Amino acid sequence: MTLLDELLMGWCYTREGVIAELENLPPDRLEERPLGVKRSALDLAHHIVESGWLMAGELSRSDGDFQRKSYDELVAEHTPDPGARDRHEALEQLQRAHEAGDAMLRSAGPDLLQRPIRQFNGVPASRLSWMHHGIAHEEYHRGQLAVYARLLGVTPALTRQILGE
Numbered sequence: 574m575t576l577l578d579e580l581l582m583g584w585c586y587t588r589e590g591v592i593a594e595l596e597n598l599p600p601d602r603l604e605e606r607p608l609g610v611k612r613s614a615l616d617l618a619h620h621i622v623e624s625g626w627l628m629a630g631e632l633s634r635s636d637g638d639f640q641r642k643s644y645d646e647l648v649a650e651h652t653p654d655p656g657a658r659d660r661h662e663a664l665e666q667l668q669r670a671h672e673a674g675d676a677m678l679r680s681a682g683p684d685l686l687q688r689p690i691r692q693f694n695g696v697p698a699s700r701l702s703w704m705h706h707g708i709a710h711e712e713y714h715r716g717q718l719a720v721y722a723r724l725l726g727v728t729p730a731l732t733r734q735i736l737g738e
Contacts, residue, residue, distance in 0.1 A: 577683045580704045581675055587711050588671040591621055592664060593730035594718035600660045607724050614721050617714050618663040619656040622670045626651040628707035629674030631690070632700045633681035638691045678704075 595603075595618055603615040612620065630651035631637045642650065654670070657663035678686065686704070689697040698706075719729035728738070 575683050576701060577678065577686055580701060580708070581678060584704070584708050584711070585671070585675070587708050587715065588625070588667060590731060591618075591711060591715045591718065592667050593734070594715055594722065595660060595663060595667070597727060597730040597733070598660075598718070598722055599725060599727065602725055603660055603663075605725075607721065612717075614718055615657060615660075615663055617717055617721075618667060619654075621711055621714050622654060622657075622663075622666045623648050623652045624707065624710060625667075625670045625674050626653070628704065629677045632686060632703060632707075633677040635685060637700070639693045640691050640695060644693065 595614065598614050603618075604613045606613045606616075627648055631639055631647065639647065641647075654666045657666055683701075686700040688700060690700050690703055692698050692703060692706075719731060722729045728736075
């Protein structure tokens with residue numbers, strides 16, 4: 574197993590966790606925003622979809638560079654899906670974006686993904702190390718979905734899994 578295979582396995586685990594947390598939330602409450610919070614659960618799901626497309630799209634380009642366009646322009650270039658209108662659509666987009674991203678990164682291969690890429694802050698990093706950032710970013714938002722569950726009086730999906738529910 575290559576380092577790329579391991580990272581893609583880690584991303585798969587993370588995306589499955591995001592999907593589980595979204596499935597765990599009451600479907601009629603996905604557009605609510607906790608007090609003082611900018612994004613609803615549905616908004617977070619779309620942001621995760623966009624981020625996955627952006628990560629896979631830019632890292633798999635031979636001329637990839639996170640500063641070659643503005644953030645919004647990069648998101649628009651890489652993200653084919655508009656925001657989801659409901660949980661079903663969001664879950665489909667999360668699954669489809671992950672499958673496509675995995676295929677793009679596998680096709681790019683380990684040689685390209687060991688080459689440097691300029692990050693949003695202008696500092697070069699290996700593409701594989703940037704994947705760590707992308708996966709960590711997704712885990713961060715997965716944690717937010719778990720907090721949303723708690724705020725709605727729902728036990729988060731990961732906690733339910735650990736407890737064997």
